[in-house]
Amino acid sequence: MAALSAATAIVSIVVPFAAGLSLLGTVPMGLLAYRYRIRAVAAAMIAGSVIAFLIAGMGGLLTVVECAYVGVLTGLVKRRRRGTPTLIVVGLCGSLASGAATVGALMMLSRLRNLIFESMIANINGLARGLSHVPYMQPVSAHLKDGFPRVLTYWPLLIGGGSAVGVLIMILIGWWALSHVINRLSNVAGLQKLDTPPDTGMIAPLPVRLHDVTFRYPRSDHDALGPVTLNVEPGEHVAITGVNGSGKTTLMLVLAGQPPTSGTIERPGGVGLGKVGGTAVIMQHPESQVLGTRVADDVVWGLPPGQSTDVHRLLEEVGLDGLAERDTGGLSGGELQRLAVAAALAREPSLLIADEVTSMVDQPGRAALLRLLAGLRERHRMALVHITHYNNEADSAERIVNLTGDGSRDNTEMVEPAAVPTAKPPPDARSAAPVIEVDGVGHEYASGTPWATTALRDVSFDVHEGDGLLIHGGNGSGKSTLAWVMAGLTVPTTGSCLLDGRPVSNQVGAVAMSFQAARLQLMRGRVDREVASAAGFSQHDKSRVVAALTTVGLDPSLATRRIDQLSGGQMRRVVLAGLLARSPRALILDEPLAGVDATSQRGLLRLLDDLRRRAGLTMVVISHDFAGLHELCPRTLHLQDGAVLPAPARAGGAS
């Protein structure tokens, strides 16, 4: 299963790479061959070929096949732990074989070959004729004109050899890049969690009795869960609460069939994860658990062949009626989660586990989702285990289990932030010219094509020195586009966005931006290198790295930590450290609290508030939620359908 999904994801990088730099498309394929079986590479190659064929025809298909070929060769040599000499031997044989294949193909396609050759000769002759009018170039011209057709008579050697050399170069570069990438990825363990042994016999997950159950992840030195003693009876609604690191998600894994490290679990039959009458799980990330491209397809995805499902009734139950034919890509987080509930219900589960399902959903979506979950047991005979860190979400349960695990080890303690090492005017300098002027900005994506969509219309506002502005809007309100415009990353189709009176798109980097997905912004492997590279100073300049880390309240001992070992909140702080070290004119934060647990959220808010008040940093926060942002951002701008709403329409507060 891991192989299949890895193959899938790899395809999605190979295709764009293959389009531009086919040299690099070999690396992901090589990684696939290195980590998984050839079967996964085959699936990736077929899927990639079809997509490339849809995009770029035969040429695209052949490029993907070539990437897969080179990837398999380099990946397998790596996997067998052989060195460069083996690779050179394999590479020589492999490139000769591919050269021979090219020659064979051209032998068969005689007409295409003639066409290509004649056209090449025509171009060369033309070039020769042009050169013959240039003084001193006549001899070159004559050589070209006579020599080229003669050379072409040896085309099998020429083209076969040329293509072999090309493939050999691809193999060598692919090998070099693959070696580096594998080194960098070696400490990134697979994060796939739901990997349960297959069931044998009858499926009956309930009633389940856990007795002194503990769980410890491989290569870890402490228990992530327990010891826990817990029963779940059929038809029961249990809420599981606890702080981050108390093992809530680990408990979900154990309930979903992961064998515990110690203790006993009694069930009458198999867990039946995803099976009819078994256990269903709904997870935190709305986007990544939806597998179908169309809503209706997603409901049935993975059901055994032949089983018929009343898709429309299920969609109606979760409040998505009429959306069956819609693309899942256009749904909001809340709608995606309700779709996941529909997919779970299609399996008529005896046990439904909802793991932090609301944490990435906006306020209205959260309310609808909770109502749906609470009402499920009236219509279905199943037990609901709801894992949440919001206490008010647990209220509708019949029983609340509070996990008190020792979570401190996962949260590196934050030190109190020091002052930002930049001299800034005091925040009350309102009378001066605005820092950012957004004037009549409108933006349309793909304008001029049938797919044109308007993201922003006629948006105007100013941001002054030391301001704290919240740009609030729902899904598709254009708030992210506005953020990109203000950072100078997108040039708006109409209007202008000025920073200190000059177009911000000419000064990319002057306005710092922290993206929603912090991981995407961290490019180096280690914290100190990352901060140094983002801030533009040498990575050996330890004192500046330490200063930057202290500014955002991170312990300097984290400097040598690998990026992939950081928690979500820490990653966000490392991003901020790099950005702030460049003393930006303003800081834009896109959903700064998303995917960060409640404790870290409070810490992050305190830090940001401090930066704005004490250092006078100008801040623009983009969010779909108001939760706790009033302090940080006294001013709020509401966006809807790409336009600014005139009256401050106050939606419900935060949980």
Place this chain on the structure above:
Amino acid sequence: MSAPARRPVVLLRPVPGTSPIHELWAGTKLIVVFGISVLLTFYPGWVPIGLIAALVLTAAWTARIPRGALPSVPRWLWMLVALGGITAALGGGSPYVHIGSVGFGLGGLLYFLRVTALSLVLLGLGAMTSWTTNVAEVAPAVATLGRPLRILRIPIDEWAASLGLALRAFPMLIDEFRVLYAARRLRPREVALTRRARLKRWRAEVIDMVTAAITVALRRADEMGDAIAARGGTGQISAAPSRPRWPDAIALAVVVAVSAAAIVSEWLLLG
């Protein structure tokens, strides 16, 4: 202040609306495009190219594809084509035309035009499919088309499932790559004075970029793996399996007739 907008390449999204072409079974379109591509690589003559071009244009007209669907062609590509055209035209060769007393050899230019036309037709053929097909229909169609391969113990269902998932993950990953690229633009560029330092920086950047892209993809893969496990493994991939119907038979018949005409003409003209 804004320059006339360049039309971007829009990938894997059908032109809004519906038409007889939109409603054809995705499998039919795949067969047609694949078949014609093979035909044109074997017989890249003027008559086949012309016939297929006519077919593509008719299909585009039937599917009501607006001209705006075509992406803008960057200037360097125009220049490249012009350069190729000029050198080929200078190359001369038969046939000759005479204007007054000056003779022109058109042979080179004709060869060049044929290669260009061939590439355009092949691109147009692929574009027609992606302009009229919802990506959700592609994976089930591949599963149906590949059913005979099951006898050879080829895991066609696994391939179709990963194709479907890849198409689902594709836009999400493209978005993530956009963010990656934007984040890069926001960073200061390291100054490298010597050529050696520049090369070193370039190499480091390539490795950083590839690693970041792979990390993102693998993370996505892990989450997707969890989601697949939560569904109990692979199985059905489509709620309403579409099948070829009689319009598909007509479309196939038309394509076969045109292709046959193209092949016959090639044999008659060139022997």
